[in-house]
Amino acid sequence: MIFALQLFHFSAAITFAFFASVVxxxxxxxxxPEMVRYGLKCFGWFVLGMFIAGWLMWILHH
Amino acid sequence: MQKTETTANTAKPASASATPxxxxxxxxxxxxxxxxxxxxxxxxxxxxxxxxxxxxxxxFALGVAMDGKVYKANTGDLLDILGFVGDVGAGGLYILSQxxxxxxxxxxxxxxxxxxxxxxxxxxxxxxxAVDAYHIAMGRKK
Numbered sequence: 001m002i003f004a005l006q007l008f009h010f011s012a013a014i015t016f017a018f019f020a021s022v023v024x025x026x027x028x029x030x031x032x033p034e035m036v037r038y039g040l041k042c043f044g045w046f047v048l049g050m051f052i053a054g055w056l057m058w059i060l061h062h
Numbered sequence: 063m064q065k066t067e068t069t070a071n072t073a074k075p076a077s078a079s080a081t082p083x084x085x086x087x088x089x090x091x092x093x094x095x096x097x098x099x100x101x102x103x104x105x106x107x108x109x110x111x112x113x114x115x116x117x118x119x120x121x122f123a124l125g126v127a128m129d130g131k132v133y134k135a136n137t138g139d140l141l142d143i144l145g146f147v148g149d150v151g152a153g154g155l156y157i158l159s160q161x162x163x164x165x166x167x168x169x170x171x172x173x174x175x176x177x178x179x180x181x182x183x184x185x186x187x188x189x190x191x192a193v194d195a196y197h198i199a200m201g202r203k204k
Contacts, residue, residue, distance in 0.1 A: 005127035019117040023187040027194040
């Protein structure tokens with residue numbers, strides 16, 4: 001690869017959460033509205049987990 | 063004894079309640095594995111298929127663009143074997159990466175590790191999508 005895409009850790013994690021939530025919403029629920037709700041819920045949990053993990057690492061480091 | 067016979071007569075054979083496997087139930091997951099989202103598209107689930115395709119292909123492409131590692135078949139470290147299993151889930155994308163020799167560069171940037179995870183997870187998500195296509199083909203999901 002001539003150049004490597006340089007995402008920040010935060011943007012990489014958000015991108016990961018977004019695509020994973022889309023697939024999980026579609027595959028793990030049956031109807032359209034349920035899929036949207038579950039996808040949004042997954043995305044929210046991903047982001048929340050990311051912030052919690054980030055603060056935990058900060059606390060452990062200090 | 064009489065009671066046992068009555069029970070045996072009223073009990074349904076296990077195969078009677080199961081949905082018979084159709085050609086679509088074989089083609090949809092296989093095609094879905096080979097081309098992400100195609101298992102849904104072939105069953106006219108256009109929006110779901112396109113969203114799955116965009117999501118899985120984007121994750122794999124971003125992983126490769128971040129210089130992530132694409133695992134080859136190996137019998138070494140357990141994590142490497144698991145990484146290979148995850149990568150193979152991406153189907154045609156994995157084959158393409160091997161043909162075009164993607165994901166073999168020496169890791170030189172910090173986010174390359176994220177790239178490796180993006181590639182593995184895109185493979186695992188593709189397996190989920192293929193299983194979902196199978197469930198739709200079998201009529202277990204609409």
